[in-house]
Amino acid sequence: MVWSQTITISPVARTDLADKPFPLCYRRGMTASTDMPNGFDAENQHWISVRVYYEDTDFTGLVYHANYLKYFERGRSDFLRDAGVDHQSLLNRPDPAAFTILKAEIDFKQAAHVDDLLRVRTRFIGTRGARILFDQTVLRGDTVIAQAQITALTIHADGRARRPIAEIVEQLQPLIYQISAE
Amino acid sequence: MVWSQTITISPVARTDLADKPFPLCYRRGMTASTDMPNGFDAENQHWISVRVYYEDTDFTGLVYHANYLKYFERGRSDFLRDAGVDHQSLLNRPDPAAFTILKAEIDFKQAAHVDDLLRVRTRFIGTRGARILFDQTVLRGDTVIAQAQITALTIHADGRARRPIAEIVEQLQPLIYQISAE
Amino acid sequence: MVWSQTITISPVARTDLADKPFPLCYRRGMTASTDMPNGFDAENQHWISVRVYYEDTDFTGLVYHANYLKYFERGRSDFLRDAGVDHQSLLNRPDPAAFTILKAEIDFKQAAHVDDLLRVRTRFIGTRGARILFDQTVLRGDTVIAQAQITALTIHADGRARRPIAEIVEQLQPLIYQISAE
């Protein structure tokens, strides 16, 4: 049985999570994102938690590579939401807007597996003309699972590219990633 | 522009979330699941939060119907995890096990849209022979978005059906949904 | 460039492909759907081929259950296209329209695996008021893999339900599944 061999893949993966205290207010509740804070840290890095479910894996037992792009997109969406910019309000503008992706460079460093609790770290690098640049990482504990440089673009409702919306750029400006001691 | 018309679909949808206080410990953090508790309530109903992202929608502007099955699966996985049963430990048994779905009946009641913060409510109905029965609902606030009866089955590592594992049934027994005043 | 003709999507545009001889230089081509006919049979059953790829499977090694809903949707879309009704022309109407799903009942009978070449059989049952009824099956050879009753609904561009469009119902009427000797 090929498949039965794959079950040994990640025995030690999540020991770092093992002694995280559960929120007291709930009988149980070790699910996903309740135990690690989502949002910005002091260096303007934005964090969310992502649990790996059945849907995310493929027959090799690992997370299917294309799904990391979904994790990165969730990270950017929540970055924007936490910065006060959500997709619905962009759609409700007199000049409706949305985002599209122009370029993605992804390095897949380590495998992830079902049940893994991953973290998506989003660094907003800034705008270059019409381009909006992000540097993003998926981690499990301190282990880098995947890393990506993503170039986004603002589009009109009919799909045509447009320059980033001025007030949004202004809103995001203070959230540009501050390279510190790293 | 066909598309631009779809933007008016859900103007008032999430006003109920608007005045939810953000956790104090974080500068921002209205993202997903930080603000509503995940886990079991007093009636053994299990709850998780699901944010709707780009990946979940289709060109009609609504959540793509098949993706509700993913939300339901996340609900069942977290129900199991919070009951002490996770997929990795099932895979690591001497007789590795996993789940498969035998039957799904889904009613799509209302549309959901990008940015929506949905809740998945999972009620474990019990086992009938080899079958494991769930009653699940996706809600946005008090509005039922989709409802499903799901019949799951335990499988061996080679995909063959097997009876539910005794100690797991025992573990889940106290979590059978208690129909109360409803 | 044989395929350069396909860039015009409309139904008329591709009738002229029917008798295009394949370039002689094509040395192999056992891939998927080239070898089994897609379209209607004598009983108005509509058939398409679906290859199982990495993306369709999960860590159990089997096709992930929600993905059968995708296969069924491909079947309905191609049924409609072959009946002369495609989504783009529905979107381009003065009163833009699309479809949504109201109800889905799915029985998962057998597992499917990566590389499997499946067939989706779509039977159009007819309309019941605003409801459009389909009976669909995924097969591998003569083996039934999954079976579904799907109830669809026509929607306006803003997501509101509407009655089926009269000329489309008329177009589909002759394609109602004829229960024969079966």
Place this chain on the structure above:
Amino acid sequence: MVWSQTITISPVARTDLADKPFPLCYRRGMTASTDMPNGFDAENQHWISVRVYYEDTDFTGLVYHANYLKYFERGRSDFLRDAGVDHQSLLNRPDPAAFTILKAEIDFKQAAHVDDLLRVRTRFIGTRGARILFDQTVLRGDTVIAQAQITALTIHADGRARRPIAEIVEQLQPLIYQISAE
């Protein structure tokens, strides 16, 4: 029967398809991939057709960016299958093997929409140590929709990287893309 070679994948399962006569009465069939040849051209470029369905789009009305990685994967899988290397037989080796992705660089050039009939062109560039290199393009007619450099890796059943399997490299060697007059 060109594809009859692929039916040996899961021994018993689909042999009964081999001598199934096609229904004579197939009246329509302009769906997807029946009308354009899949396989290798004279320059060792491999081609498949991909139809855009509901599942592939997002609320902007365009194909969701991560789904292009799925299209590219289908292209590579069919490239391998047409070269005589399928995933099932790799899994059935005494030393079971599969592929994982190490690096992906994708440029999104143009948007694609529901109903579009796209073509995936796969060029096998060769191996560099353990790395297997592909250059892939999604086109609609002559228009480049997306372009990718993909680096794959052979893995053991437990997810560890391994060198490409010698006989597979040998099998693929003659299929390295021949840069011609282009």
